[in-house]
Amino acid sequence: MKQSITIVDIAKEAGVSISTVSRVLTGSAKVNPEKAAKINAIIKKYDFHPNVLARGLIQTKTSTIGILTADIRNPYYSTLFLSCEQAAEEQGYNLMLCNSFSDRLREFVLIDKLTHQKVDAIILIGGATDDAVTDQEYAEKIRTITKNIPVLIIGHMDGLPCPVINIDYKKEIELIKNFIAEHNSFKKIAFAGGSTKVRQARTLREYYRKMLEELNLEYIPELDIPNDRYDEEGGYIVMDHMLSESEKPDLVIAANDIFASGAMKAIREHNLRIPEDISILSFDDTYISNLMEPPLTTIGYNFWHFGQTIISTAIKMIEKEEVPEETLITPKLIIRRSCKEQ
């Protein structure tokens, strides 16, 4: 295995000291243009890149950011990760991805792992940051970490000195409200799924009830069914139960795209048509929503912008710049064919 060349080699070949080479590498001080040119030529010739370990060791900086997601198979996370990757790359940062499966113990282990890897910042997406009520032990852990490494939370955690980026839930329900207002046919609005343990679901539910009130629509408890599962099976169970036990809703607001897919299956099994008999609307606008038949009308985000915001905030934190305590991501309504027109 060829021993890679070092700053010493290139200093020797250029006939200068290693500090001079280091200076052109970092741009930390002025260097005689001619020498600089010569050095750059040699650097190019050998395709030399300074050893990141040596550099990291001395600067206590690795230019890598750790990202902890719940499950990268979930298109919401993978899409977000991808845009973060893009943004990080543009700014000269690497990402190190870890998946917790929302297991608190695993989150602990992975956060430690990222810490030991000397990442410059940690971004927490999903898992404990989705909890309606913050686990105090977890918060304490994060508090300790924060003393050494900036932590950025996507979601929410109570009483932590970490900046937060979150989706504007209020706006989401507002979009839905306007949509309903434009459709006289929606009278019985169901809210299917969303865990009572998850903050986002709680908040959404709260706004949902307020919305019904504002629209002068009846709140029917049987049409408001939380569920801890966010998968297809969860959607099926909730919807099947709702259609068996209650009056048929006109419009179902489903916890997310995958959940909606299960709900749609149940609707069909009850011999109801989508959207003729029941309209359905969901959250996230992942590519899944286009795979469905009919394609889902859903609340989505500009993932590209979302990722940019996350990474630029994290980098600002690394560079000890001021960042807003909370940044809200604006949702938008994407209309497809799962809701009856007017």
Add this chain to the structure above:
Amino acid sequence: MKQSITIVDIAKEAGVSISTVSRVLTGSAKVNPEKAAKINAIIKKYDFHPNVLARGLIQTKTSTIGILTADIRNPYYSTLFLSCEQAAEEQGYNLMLCNSFSDRLREFVLIDKLTHQKVDAIILIGGATDDAVTDQEYAEKIRTITKNIPVLIIGHMDGLPCPVINIDYKKEIELIKNFIAEHNSFKKIAFAGGSTKVRQARTLREYYRKMLEELNLEYIPELDIPNDRYDEEGGYIVMDHMLSESEKPDLVIAANDIFASGAMKAIREHNLRIPEDISILSFDDTYISNLMEPPLTTIGYNFWHFGQTIISTAIKMIEKEEVPEETLITPKLIIRRSCKEQ
């Protein structure tokens, strides 16, 4: 920001030299059990972890493996990544994920990036390793890299001194063949999608024709339509075209799960039922296949084992152990409801 404690601190507190501490850290030499115990206690007390950068610098080893996938949103890759992550963790390795979007130029850049990050090995999944005919410039690039860092290829590349892990395509078609043999009703078998530029698709097609011959079934060129796209849209286009232009097939073998979802949409738009009028079968068995209605019968893999194999092979390469030139992953048929019974 609290300065993290170092080996010097703990040596001081234990009243020994740093070499002794290093020895208990690495287990590289015998240490007086009493001293060792004392040192370990102090390590534990401070939750000390040796600086990975310093260690990496001296050992030229980072314990991180780079993984280059085409697009982590694709459930095939994300599922595989997850099992790799698990396997790597068990063996004390970290993963660094990069996505190329199958863009050759981007692959180059990312491979370089991983190289500069001093990863111990690079795993290539998708992108150029899927090409039917190997890009020579790309191969040359990999050849250069291999001199410094072990490269493991998931897929295929011609004339490279890298070990390969691949799915057993022959076995896949064999599974399908047996399935068809058990169903008298399948006479007209279509092969929808799969790019002519992709080796896997070429190989599969080749076996598909052989299979028809062996089953004494007619090969109908109009039912054999390659397509470069592997997404939903591609499936829709191919299937719509097939149903418009040719006789109706009994069974459609679709390029993958997502492609199948598009194909199903087209089938429905032609007022045909699945599986009563047309059966459909696909590849990969990602969670997508359970989201469809009806759920897809599909050829899947034991992703868990797949990931284990990838990581353990990579680690063997890092440790300069012998590894097989080619490892085949055995597929299995998962029967759901998208194919007519008997």
Add this chain to the structure above:
DNA sequence: TTGAAAGCGCTAACAG
């Protein structure tokens, strides 16, 4: 067994 000392490759004062 153990400690002293020499680096790994690089950056950052500090003089000049």
Add this chain to the structure above:
DNA sequence: CTGTTAGCGCTTTCAA
């Protein structure tokens, strides 16, 4: 503007 020097935190000879 440039070279010398002292580390970053750790592993690993080399003697003792």
